[in-house]
Amino acid sequence: MKLLEEKILSCGTVLPGNILKVDSFLNHQLDVSLLSELGKEFYRLFADCNVTRILTVEASGIPIACFAAQHFNVPVVFAKKGHHKNIGNDVYTAEVFSFTKGTSYTIFVSKKYINPGDNILVIDDFLANGQAVLGLKKIIEDAGANLMGVGIAIEKGFQNGGKEIRAQGVNLRSLAIVDSMTDDSISFRSDD
């Protein structure tokens, strides 16, 4: 998606450790009009998937999921991280290893908010090693729901997540795929 690639080029910063810092518009400060366009694009890509719920994970997946949901006219459910007192025990869980933080964490979704037979679209801001998406996929399978697709804003194409998830037959679409990045250049995979 040209609009997103241009935003990454003009506002993104590459930091040591393969970090692409886009916190000026995607995951700390939010450029709401851009994110709204991303939501619209996800609707274009997945409109024929008969989506009944959008699933994301807190926190930075939430805004894009919400803007997409405005078009699909379905609820968003966001998986929570770690332990929360109020959530109750009736939850689906998955362990997610974060390469950025070097630790695992638990994500969970109340069993009330994914039903067997639900057609789920997963939305997230970033895909690198794909651990969060694989955790959400496990939760969807545990619930007996259907994973209709995965929509990602920025995929790090030089890490393994995208390859692994596509190899599992998942309909994964990323709006911008970074194929390589250095201190002074970022290059994107061309649209197929």
Added chain:
Amino acid sequence: MKLLEEKILSCGTVLPGNILKVDSFLNHQLDVSLLSELGKEFYRLFADCNVTRILTVEASGIPIACFAAQHFNVPVVFAKKGHHKNIGNDVYTAEVFSFTKGTSYTIFVSKKYINPGDNILVIDDFLANGQAVLGLKKIIEDAGANLMGVGIAIEKGFQNGGKEIRAQGVNLRSLAIVDSMTDDSISFRSDD
């Protein structure tokens, strides 16, 4: 706001420990069309405040802040909780005590995303003891920005946060104020 009060009455549950569980539409599963209406209502209430940025805290404040921002046409910044590797040291911080969890946590905002002179509207889903809002207020003051108002979806009027924050002269508006609740009834404060 009638729409929100009706939703609380039809979908909210009162749990022991003064917990009002609204996770079917506000903070786990998200009723996007309702939250979009809340965003619109915040615009109506604060449209003349010359807002330049909306500030909230992860995670459940984000969706309402984003839907409000669509009308204000300004960026959202969400304060993060705890320690993140990628955030850098150049942050404003505040300590927030959570009565629900019985512990304190740190919230932080990158100094890049609040400027001196910014006119900030704070938005959050819940107000009880007001600790999160007071933390955001400290961050705004540390940044030399102006707190133009605070918009809350659900205020627990029987806890102290609202009273304390209003006593500090803050323009606090809550879309639904729960004055009392028991297992089988929830009553709201009338609009003034």
